[in-house]
Amino acid sequence: MKMKNNLITLDGVDGILDNSRVLSGLPKKPIDIFDQETCVHCNKDCSCGSGEFVNRYPHYGDEYEGWVCGTCASEDDQELEQDVY
Numbered sequence: 001m002k003m004k005n006n007l008i009t010l011d012g013v014d015g016i017l018d019n020s021r022v023l024s025g026l027p028k029k030p031i032d033i034f035d036q037e038t039c040v041h042c043n044k045d046c047s048c049g050s051g052e053f054v055n056r057y058p059h060y061g062d063e064y065e066g067w068v069c070g071t072c073a074s075e076d077d078q079e080l081e082q083d084v085y
């Protein structure tokens with residue numbers, strides 16, 4: 001009886017570990033919106049000729065992978081500067 005109880009307990013621990021692995025996040029696949037050529041922050045068109053094309057840069061986030069337009073890019077720069085000083 002005692003051996004059987006121990007086995008059950010070990011099974012329980014394994015179950016908890018498996019659960020926490022699931023909860024702590026299986027790698028979520030970001031949505032690729034590079035093809036849309038819209039800003040991941042403001043959804044503005046930043047394709048070639050839109051005026052936001054020049055300063056756009058690629059963004060690889062947890063939820064989205066796509067372009068960040070020039071306007072949002074410069075806002076990010078300002079935030080970075082504020083953080084530094």
Ligand SMILES: [Zn+2]
Pocket residue numbers: 039040041042043044068069070071072073
């Ligand atoms: Zn933007």
